[in-house]
Amino acid sequence: MRRQIPFGLVFIFGIFMVFQFFVPHEKSEWVYEFLLDWIIVIGIFALALGIWSLFKVSVEKIKQGKEGGNYSYITLVGLYMMMAFGFTQQTGDGWGLYFLWIMLCSACIVSLMRLRASTDSGKKRMWALASGGLLVAAVLVAIFDDAWAFFLYTPEGLENSMFEIFFDHIMMPILATMFSLLAFYIASAAYRAFRARNVLASLLLLAALLVMSRFNPFIPGAEYVANASNWLMNVPNLAAQRAIVIGIGLGIVGTALKIILGIERGYMGRG
Amino acid sequence: MRRTTYIVVAGVVLLFGLSWVLHAVSMSGEADGIERAFMITMAAFLTLAIYSFLYKDNPFYKFAEHLYVGVSAAYWMCQAFWSTIVGNLFPRLSEGLSSYFQQPYQASGWNITYWIPVILGIMLLMRLTEKYGWMSRWPLAMIVGTTAGLNFVRYLRSDFVVQVSSTFMPLLGEDPHRWQGFGAFISNLDLSATGQLAAIVSNWVIFIGVICGIIYFYFSKEHSGAFGRASRLGIWILMITFGASFGYTVMGRISLLVGRITFLFKDWLQIIS
Numbered sequence: 001m002r003r004q005i006p007f008g009l010v011f012i013f014g015i016f017m018v019f020q021f022f023v024p025h026e027k028s029e030w031v032y033e034f035l036l037d038w039i040i041v042i043g044i045f046a047l048a049l050g051i052w053s054l055f056k057v058s059v060e061k062i063k064q065g066k067e068g069g070n071y072s073y074i075t076l077v078g079l080y081m082m083m084a085f086g087f088t089q090q091t092g093d094g095w096g097l098y099f100l101w102i103m104l105c106s107a108c109i110v111s112l113m114r115l116r117a118s119t120d121s122g123k124k125r126m127w128a129l130a131s132g133g134l135l136v137a138a139v140l141v142a143i144f145d146d147a148w149a150f151f152l153y154t155p156e157g158l159e160n161s162m163f164e165i166f167f168d169h170i171m172m173p174i175l176a177t178m179f180s181l182l183a184f185y186i187a188s189a190a191y192r193a194f195r196a197r198n199v200l201a202s203l204l205l206l207a208a209l210l211v212m213s214r215f216n217p218f219i220p221g222a223e224y225v226a227n228a229s230n231w232l233m234n235v236p237n238l239a240a241q242r243a244i245v246i247g248i249g250l251g252i253v254g255t256a257l258k259i260i261l262g263i264e265r266g267y268m269g270r271g
Numbered sequence: 272m273r274r275t276t277y278i279v280v281a282g283v284v285l286l287f288g289l290s291w292v293l294h295a296v297s298m299s300g301e302a303d304g305i306e307r308a309f310m311i312t313m314a315a316f317l318t319l320a321i322y323s324f325l326y327k328d329n330p331f332y333k334f335a336e337h338l339y340v341g342v343s344a345a346y347w348m349c350q351a352f353w354s355t356i357v358g359n360l361f362p363r364l365s366e367g368l369s370s371y372f373q374q375p376y377q378a379s380g381w382n383i384t385y386w387i388p389v390i391l392g393i394m395l396l397m398r399l400t401e402k403y404g405w406m407s408r409w410p411l412a413m414i415v416g417t418t419a420g421l422n423f424v425r426y427l428r429s430d431f432v433v434q435v436s437s438t439f440m441p442l443l444g445e446d447p448h449r450w451q452g453f454g455a456f457i458s459n460l461d462l463s464a465t466g467q468l469a470a471i472v473s474n475w476v477i478f479i480g481v482i483c484g485i486i487y488f489y490f491s492k493e494h495s496g497a498f499g500r501a502s503r504l505g506i507w508i509l510m511i512t513f514g515a516s517f518g519y520t521v522m523g524r525i526s527l528l529v530g531r532i533t534f535l536f537k538d539w540l541q542i543i544s
Contacts (some may be wrong), residue, residue, distance in 0.1 A: 002405040006412035013413055017420025034381075035417050038388035041360055042410050044351045045392030051344050052399065071337040078341025086349030158353045166342060169310040170317065173534070174339040177321040180531050183524035184325055190521070200510045207514025212521055232515055235473045239480025240512035242434050243505070246481075247488050249430020256423040259415060267415055268408060 007262045014260030054079070062113045073113060077106045078170075085163040089151050096147025101138055108134035207232060276330070283331065287316055290539070297541070315539035318531055360385060438481045440474045480508040 017035070020028040058072035081102060088098070108131055115127035142150075196202040213219055214229035258264035294308030301307065317338070320331040362369040362377045363385045369376040391410035398407035443450035448467035450456070456467065486498065487505030494502040536542045 002408070006408040009409060009412035010416035010419070013416030014420035014423070017417055018423050021424040034384060037359075037385070038391070039414055039417055040355060041385070041388035042392050042395060042414055044355050045395045045410075046414075047348055047351055049396060049398060051348055054340070054344055068333065071333050074334055074337040075341035078338045079345045080341075082342045082345030083349065086345065086353070158349060163346075163349070165306075165310055167346060169314040170338065170342050171346060173314040173317050173531070174321060174335055176527050177318045177531050178339075180524055180527035181321060181324065183521070183528045186517075186521050186524055190517070193517070200506065203507060203510040204514035204517070207511045208518035208521070211515045211518030215522070231469075231473070232511065233519075235476050236480055236508055236511045237515045239477045240484045240505075240508045242438060242477075242481045243484025243488065243509075244512075245430050246434050246485060249426045249434070252422055252426040252430070256419040256426070259419040260423070267411070 003268065006268060007265070011260060011262060014256070018260070051079070059113065059116060062117045065117065073110050076109055076113065080106060080109055082163070082166055085160045085166060086158055087150055087152060088148055089160045090147065091149050092147050094147050097141050097145040098148045101141040101145065101148075104134050104138040104141060108138060207237075280330070283316075287312060290315070311538055315535055318535060360389070364389070434481075438478060440478065442471065442474050442478060444471050444474070479504070484508055 013035070017032070020032050055076065058075050061069040061072045084102060084105065090098075111127050111131040111134060115124060115131055118124045118127055190208075193201070194205045194208065196205050210225065210229045210232055213225050216222065216225075219225060255264065259267070290312045291309055294311055295305045298304035298308050317335045320335040323329055324332040357372050357374060361372050362374045363379070363382045365382075366376045366378075391413060394406045395410040396407075397403040441450070444467050448470045459467070483501045483505035485505070486501045487494075487509060489502075492498060533543075537544070
């Protein structure tokens with residue numbers, strides 16, 4: 001029963017979502033909207049589960065003393081700091097001892113992890129004392145510093161300027177640089193792919209060169225190149241993209257049907 | 272090796288500190304100058320740390336990578352909590368809860384149904400326990416079933432029906448170049464990119480390109496004879512697409528690279544204005 005009921009639920013919800021499309025009634029659309037809202041809410045709980053998994057994996061890596069396990073401290077401190085910025089806010093003009101509090105809590109997390117990872121009783125005692133001391137200091141700073149406060153029930157916490165600053169100066173630079181890093185690897189891949197060894201490779205080379213020179217105003221006949229490039233993107237490119245999309249669409253529809261009918265059951269796991 | 276690592280790390284820390292101090296001095300007249308100087312130095316350090324992977328995998332790259340994982344997980348969690356849970360769910364769950372969270376209550380006779388996803392969400396968290404882990408399959412089944420049903424109709428329409436219907440176009444031209452006979456076509460011949468000839472050629476290329484592209488992906492019949500020739504034409508069209516996509520991706524990545532280089536030279540080093 002523990003496996004049969006979920007398969008029944010998959011069938012009922014899947015069939016409902018298919019049939020509601022063919023029944024454009026007010027009631028069916030109302031249920032459809034409700035179901036979409038429900039999925040978003042359940043998704044948030046799934047996100048929490050993901051964060052817990054990240055925490056657990058990081059702690060395990062530290063505990064097992066695996067190579068590179070020490071970097072998990074960085075993950076956990078980054079996780080904690082962004083969470084703290086999401087639930088605290090400045091109350092006055094200055095930040096007071098806010099950054100000291102952040103540092104104390106970060107150090108407390110690191111020492112708690114060290115405590116879990118230690119096997120020697122002497123070291124365990126030392127890290128336990130350090131964790132306790134840092135925790136008490138962080139609590140005292142939180143109690144006596146009026147420059148900032150916790151906001152657990154109004155979105156003011158999210159309006160903490162540090163939250164945006166971390167997004168702009170930590171998340172975005174790393175993300176943009178990661179993607180731009182691909183430019184270097186694409187250059188090396190291009191060297192191998194763009195050798196005009198046969199007709200197919202030559203077609204690839206010509207199409208890529210035409211698209212890359214689309215926005216270059218300095219090449220001779222820039223207007224014609226731009227027109228030819230636009231035509232290439234809008235006509236032959238569209239034709240092949242459409243052929244690929246039709247294949248993908250049929251694949252997704254087939255997989256969805258297999259899931260609804262209970263033929264594909266891999267998502268349920270074992271046990 | 273260990274000693275070299277320590278020396279490199281110490282050098283980087285020293286450079287970081289120096290950059291921070293120099294930036295803080297140059298921003299001394301501005302509000303929060305020290306904090307902003309730190310964050311600009313941090314962004315530059317993280318940019319260079321990621322680029323250091325071009326040499327080889329190293330501790331600076333790993334630092335930036337792990338920091339990103341932690342910060343982005345918390346970022347999305349906070350956003351989801353404030354926007355979805357506090358902003359949309361609590362105002363529908365109960366009046367008391369919404370007033371506690373200082374949100375306007377959205378009264379409706381069906382608000383009680385919003386407790387169902389909350390219960391399903393809690394059941395999903397049961398995955399953390401060994402004994403009640405099986406309960407997490409129910410919300411999972413609901414998500415999988417709903418998404419499968421939704422995708423069935425959505426992709427059948429957008430990726431199949433719409434794509435096929437868009438491929439079947441008038442091959443001798445449509446408005447404003449509707450076919451009015453061969454004589455009219457010759458007498459009004461326009462060789463420009465917006466003319467009737469270009470429109471006809473484009474429609475033919477799309478029609479034949481889609482058919483031949485699909486034939487190339489059809490593996491239940493041997494690619495020989497007329498079928499093989501169509502398949503050959505299909506791979507040509509596909510190679511043009513791969514080349515165009517490659518060129519397009521290169522342009523996108525290069526523009527990101529230019530953005531990061533601009534940040535380093537303009538905002539961090541202040542060499543260019």
